[in-house]
Structures are given as structure tokens and as C-alpha cells.
Amino acid sequence: MQGMALNGTAFLEDVGQPPLSGNPGEIAEDGLLGRIGPLQVRLARDEREIAAAQTIRFRVFYDEMGARPSGEAALQDRDSDGFDSVCDHLLVIDSTLPGDDMDRIVGTYRLLTPEGAGRMGRFYSQDEFAIEGLMARHAGRRFLELGRSCVLPPYRTKRTIELLWQGIWAYCRRMRIDVMMGCASFPGIVPAAHAEALSFLGHFCQAEGDWHVRAVASRFAPMDLMPKEAVQARSALTAMPPLVKGYLRLGARFGEGCVIDHDFGTTDVFVVLPVEAISDRYINYYGADAQRFAA
Numbered sequence: 001m002q003g004m005a006l007n008g009t010a011f012l013e014d015v016g017q018p019p020l021s022g023n024p025g026e027i028a029e030d031g032l033l034g035r036i037g038p039l040q041v042r043l044a045r046d047e048r049e050i051a052a053a054q055t056i057r058f059r060v061f062y063d064e065m066g067a068r069p070s071g072e073a074a075l076q077d078r079d080s081d082g083f084d085s086v087c088d089h090l091l092v093i094d095s096t097l098p099g100d101d102m103d104r105i106v107g108t109y110r111l112l113t114p115e116g117a118g119r120m121g122r123f124y125s126q127d128e129f130a131i132e133g134l135m136a137r138h139a140g141r142r143f144l145e146l147g148r149s150c151v152l153p154p155y156r157t158k159r160t161i162e163l164l165w166q167g168i169w170a171y172c173r174r175m176r177i178d179v180m181m182g183c184a185s186f187p188g189i190v191p192a193a194h195a196e197a198l199s200f201l202g203h204f205c206q207a208e209g210d211w212h213v214r215a216v217a218s219r220f221a222p223m224d225l226m227p228k229e230a231v232q233a234r235s236a237l238t239a240m241p242p243l244v245k246g247y248l249r250l251g252a253r254f255g256e257g258c259v260i261d262h263d264f265g266t267t268d269v270f271v272v273l274p275v276e277a278i279s280d281r282y283i284n285y286y287g288a289d290a291q292r293f294a295a
Contacts, residue, residue, distance in 0.1 A: 030042065030045075031043035031044070031045055033090070033166070033167035033168075033170040033171055034163055034166035034167040034170055035163075036159055036162065036163045036166070037159070038094060038095045038096045039092060039093065039094055039095070039106075039155075039159065039160065039163050040092075040093050040095060040163075041090060041091065041092050041093070041163050041164060041166065041167035042090075042091055042093065042167070043088050043089065043090060043091070043171075044088070044089035044090075044091055048102060049089070049091065049101070049102055049105070050084060050089050051078060052102040052105050053089045053091060053105060053108040054078035054079050054080045054084065055077060055078050056105055056106070056107070056108050056150060056152065057078070057079035057108060057148055057150055058073065058077050058078050058079045059152070060150035060151075060152070061079055061150065061264060062079065064153075065187065065264070065265060065266075066265050067079075067263060067264040067265055068262075068263050068264075068265070079148070082120065083110070083112060083116075083120060083124050084110070086112070086116035086117075086119045086120050087110045087111055087112045087116055088110075088111040088113070088116075088171070089108060089109075089110055089111070090108060090109040090110070090111055090164070090167055090168070090171070091105050091107070091108055092105065092106050092107035092108070092151065092155065092160060092163060092164065093105055093106070094106050094155070106151065106152045106154075106155045106160075107150065107151035107152065107155055107160060107164065108148065108149075108150060109146060109147075109148065109149045109164060109167075109168070110146070110147045110148035110149075111144060111145070111146060111168075111171060112124060112144070112145040112146075112147065113142075113144060113175060113177075114142055114143060114144075117143075117145070123143070123145045123181075124145060124147055124182075124183075125145060125147070125181070125182055125183050125270065127216075128183060128215060128216060128219060128259040128261070128268055128270070129183070129213050129214070129215055129216060129255055129259070129270040130213065130214050130215070130216050131181065131213055131270075133213075134181075134210075134211065134212075134213050134272070137210045138178075138179065138210065141178035141179050141274075142175070142176055142177050142178045142179070143177075143178070143179050143180075143181055144171075144172060144175070144177040144179070144180050144181070145180075145181055145182045146168070146180055146181070146182040146271075147182050147183060149164075149184075149243055151164075156242070161242060161243075161246055165246065165250075168180070172275060177275060178274065178275055178276075179272070179273065179274045179275065180252075180271070180272075180273040180274075180275065181270070181271060181272050181273065182270075182271055183259075183268040183269070183270055183271070184241070184243050184244050184247060184268070184269055184270075184271050185241070185243075185261070185264070185266035185267065185268050185269075186198070186240075186241060186244075186258075186266060186267040186268075186269070187241070187265070187266060187267075188265065188266070188267060189260045189261075189262060189265055189266070189267060190267075191221050191222075191223070191225060191258055191260070191267050192225060194239065194267065195225040195226050196226055196231055196232065196235060196236045196239060197236045197237075197239040197240045197244075198223040198224075198225055198258060198267075198269070199223060199224055199225050199226040199228075199230075199231050199236070200231050200233060200236035200237070201223060201244075201254045201269060202222075202223030202224040202225075202254075202256070203224060203228040203231060204228075204231075204233075205248065205252075205253055205254050206253060206254055206255070206256055207253035207254060207255060207256075207272045208253070211253060211272050211274070212255075212256065213255035213256065213270050213272060214255060214256040214257055215255060215256065215257035215258060215259050215270070216259075219259045219260070220257040220259070221257060221258050221259065221260055221267070222257060222258075223256070223257060223258050223269070244269070244271075247271050247273060250273060250278050251273065251277040251278050252271050252272060252273040252277075253271075253272050253273075253277075254269050254270060254271060254272070255269065255270030255271075255272065
């Protein structure tokens with residue numbers, strides 16, 4: 001389970017954006033990437049804040065959604081793995097809550113850059129989807145893997161989703177990211193429970209050509225559970241998790257096949273979102289405020 005190198009300037013010029021300044025890895029010292037009202041989004045600054053984000057993940061994935069914790073996770077009440085040390089951790093912070101910033105974290109998203117994947121020897125999602133061919137076909141592009149997305153229940157609002165995307169957009173510009181990718185999850189391990197939504201993605205939203213990705217053969221489960229003509233777009237979209245709908249609005253496409261993750265109790269799909277595929281409407285919407293955090 002989880003919550004994408006052409007050069008990084010050319011495609012932004014194609015969609016009317018100014019060239020990027022700075023080099024990959026240069027984020028402002030305070031890590032701030034966006035703000036909407038009392039909510040702000042920024043990168044974790046130290047190990048204590050990463051640990052706080054892992055605690056939020058545990059509360060959502062294990063306490064709320066019923067994932068099966070390892071012995072270490074259960075002892076620490078934290079969701080963690082080896083990738084945490086090579087990732088950036090995006091935090092949503094509510095400045096109105098009491099305590100310090102660690103007490104104010106209400107959401108998180110894990111960001112794995114090519115440099116971090118290089119240190120691990122792979123991207124996280126390679127266990128579920130055969131992304132090696134995708135990256136080989138786009139060898140000049142910088143891929144960012146998004147994962148471990150979670151928000152506490154009171155903050156699962158349109159405003160929080162907008163803030164997360166504002167932060168991700170600023171991060172992508174600063175880090176010269178060309179393509180976002182990663183796993184997105186449906187609850188439960190029975191794909192048939194999401195037959196119409198998965199079939200909609202499989203029939204109408206599949207990544208094609210050079211962007212095609214397939215679930216690894218040993219874990220492949222079909223998504224086309226209903227005939228194409230039987231799928232109703234309105235009800236299919238209504239049934240989708242908010243994160244998947246958010247990806248669709250931005251212009252994402254999805255891999256072939258889904259994967260059942262028994263440890264997290266989810267059915268995972270693979271998301272591919274080239275930055276140049278994001279429509280001008282959303283670039284202007286998220287970019288207007290995010291631009292000042294990306295410079």
C-alpha cells in the first residue's frame with residue numbers, strides 16, 4: 001500500500017510556467033510548501049517529526065483501517081519501514097491546536113525522489129507493479145513516488161486535499177520532478193467490492209503506450225470486473241476513494257491490474273501522472289499560491 005528525465009524546464013515552458021530555479025534538493029530551510037488559513041504544509045525537519053508522522057500513519061492504517069502491524073510497529077505504535085530514512089515527509093499542520101508542531105500534525109504524505117530510491121536500490125511500489133520498463137522508456141525524466149498518504153478523520157476535507165496538492169506542486173517544481181507515480185488504495189482485499197470503480201479505471205483510464213504499467217504477474221488481479229458498457233461513470237466516481245478522484249481530476253492514468261495487499265487490508269492500483277499532463281486549470285489553481293513556496 002501507499003497514499004513520477006526530458007528536462008525539468010522544457011515541459012513547464014510548454015504549459016506556460018516560468019523555468020525552475022535552483023537545483024534538485026534545495027528546499028527552504030523551514031520546509032514550508034503551502035498554507036491555507038490555519039493549516040500549513042511543510043516537510044518534516046527532524047527525526048522527531050518523522051516519528052510523529054509515523055504515529056499518525058499507525059493511527060489511520062492500523063487503529064482505524066485494521067492493517068496488521070509487525071511486532072515492532074505494534075510495540076512502538078508507529079508505522080515505519082526502511083524507506084522512511086530516504087524519503088521526504090510532507091506534513092499537514094493545524095496551527096490552532098495546542099502544543100508544539102509535533103502535536104499539531106494532522107496528515108502526512110511520503111515522497112521518494114530518484115536520489116532516495118537510488119540509496120534503497122528500488123522504489124517502494126516495485127513490489128507490486130512492474131515499473132522498471134516505465135522508467136526505462138522515460139530514462140531522462142525524474143520520477144517522484146508518492147505514498148503513505150493519510151489524514152486524520154476530522155481533516156478529511158476538500159481544503160486539506162487542496163493543501164496537500166499545493167505542497168506537492170511546490171515540491172515538484174523545486175525538485176524538478178517530471179512524473180509522479182505511486183500506489184493508491186481501495187479499502188478491503190476483495191476487488192469485487194469495488195467492481196464498478198475498478199472497472200471504470202480499467203476500461204477508461206488505463207495508461208497506454210509508453211506509459212503503460214502492469215501489476216507484477218505473481219500479484220496481478222483483474223480490474224475489468226464489469227463489461228465496459230455496464231459501467232456508469234457517475235456511480236463509479238462516487239464510489240472511489242477521495243485520493244483516487246483527486247488523481248483523476250489532475251489527469252492521472254492507471255496501471256493494468258490491481259494488487260491485493262493483505263498486510264494493509266487494501267486493494268492497490270498504480271497511478272501515473274506526468275506533470276505536463278496536468279491541465280492548465282489545475283496548474284493555475286494550485287500553482288497560484290504554491291509558486292511563492294517553490295522559488
